[in-house]
Amino acid sequence: MPSRWFVLPALAALALATTACGSAAPAAPPPTAVKSAGEGKTSYPLTFTNCGKNYTFTKAPSRVVLMNGGSVAEVSSLLELGLGDRIVANAQNYGTSDVDGRAAAIKALPTAGITLNNMQDIPREAMLGLRPDFVVSTYDGGFSADSGFATRDELLKAGANSYAATGCGTASTPKIDDSYTLLRDFGKIFDVADRAEKAIADSTAKIAATAGKVKDKPVKKVMIVFPGMGAEDLSSVAGNGIWNDVLVKAGAVNAFADATKETFATISKEQAAAAQVDALVVVNYQNPDPQATVKKLFQQFPQWQAAKDNRSLVLSDSIYLGPVNQVAVEKIAALVHPDAF
Numbered sequence: 194m195p196s197r198w199f200v201l202p203a204l205a206a207l208a209l210a211t212t213a214c215g216s217a218a219p220a221a222p223p224p225t226a227v228k229s230a231g232e233g234k235t236s237y238p239l240t241f242t243n244c245g246k247n248y249t250f251t252k253a254p255s256r257v258v259l260m261n262g263g264s265v266a267e268v269s270s271l272l273e274l275g276l277g278d279r280i281v282a283n284a285q286n287y288g289t290s291d292v293d294g295r296a297a298a299i300k301a302l303p304t305a306g307i308t309l310n311n312m313q314d315i316p317r318e319a320m321l322g323l324r325p326d327f328v329v330s331t332y333d334g335g336f337s338a339d340s341g342f343a344t345r346d347e348l349l350k351a352g353a354n355s356y357a358a359t360g361c362g363t364a365s366t367p368k369i370d371d372s373y374t375l376l377r378d379f380g381k382i383f384d385v386a387d388r389a390e391k392a393i394a395d396s397t398a399k400i401a402a403t404a405g406k407v408k409d410k411p412v413k414k415v416m417i418v419f420p421g422m423g424a425e426d427l428s429s430v431a432g433n434g435i436w437n438d439v440l441v442k443a444g445a446v447n448a449f450a451d452a453t454k455e456t457f458a459t460i461s462k463e464q465a466a467a468a469q470v471d472a473l474v475v476v477n478y479q480n481p482d483p484q485a486t487v488k489k490l491f492q493q494f495p496q497w498q499a500a501k502d503n504r505s506l507v508l509s510d511s512i513y514l515g516p517v518n519q520v521a522v523e524k525i526a527a528l529v530h531p532d533a534f
Contacts, residue, residue: 268286372396
């Protein structure tokens with residue numbers, strides 16, 4: 194993941210903030226509440242609460258701008274729901290995906306030719322010039338005036354509602370259910386609740402089927418690394434994030450979950466050498482050779498069972514918040530429990 198330090202504040206927010214900060218507001222006249230989940234009909238005007246503030250939608254958004262924030266959860270969720278035609282500018286892109294065609298679909302979205310700021314995100318003037326009616330950020334800091342972004346109040350004055358997936362609640366480690374919350378929120382806002390519920394049901398069924406295959410298997414310890422985020426691979430090790438929930442569903446645990454309370458851990462060579470590592474997962478982000486990290490770590494720590502068995506896997510977006518966590522669950526489960534598949 195070369196040149197990715199700029200995304201650390203956003204990714205940290207994914208683990209340190211409540212991801213379910215969007216929810217339908219209690220019914221109150223004159224806005225009409227959304228009908229039951231799965232009906233696929235939103236009655237407008239819709240009042241929706243995000244980060245403690247109410248936003249009123251008179252219709253489904255048609256000029257959506259997606260801020261970067263080091264995420265593809267939001268853009269991928271909109272594409273999953275068939276809403277790509279609503280996007281007028283997208284700043285999110287990993288350059289790769291665990292879903293066939295998803296990376297190409299993201300690349301094909303309009304970017305509006307915006308020059309991003311030093312945080313690789315959309316600055317205030319450019320944002321307001323896009324005339325959006327809905328702006329989506331990975332975390333609430335994406336609306337910080339101190340960082341040079343358009344604030345949520347400024348966007349409202351310009352006719353745009355806004356949404357932050359994280360960063361506006363009590364600190365917690367996100368789980369797969371938070372990916373479903375993102376889908377449900379978009380389903381309500383865009384009047385596609387039926388599509389959201391179908392995507393969630395499909396994901397839930399696949400994860401349940403995978404978990405059922407490995408439920409009686411011995412739990413394996415998995416190391417997840419993010420090459421390029423630090424000076425060395427051992428300074429970009431998965432700590433507490435949604436991946437821990439993914440691992441549990443796959444019949445595994447994070448080998449270094451106890452190394453930190455933060456999203457990412459920096460571990461010493463001695464810690465790595467002493468750890469039980471049954472499998473290695475490398476998270477790819479515009480990396481020309483993720484297998485080089487596998488080779489390097491296996492040569493450095495040949496005592497790992499993962500190295501002895503040559504057991505590794507490269508993932509990208511499915512390990513993060515987003516609509517395809519079931520892919521990571523399935524692939525990791527097959528990696529650590531191949532006899533179950």
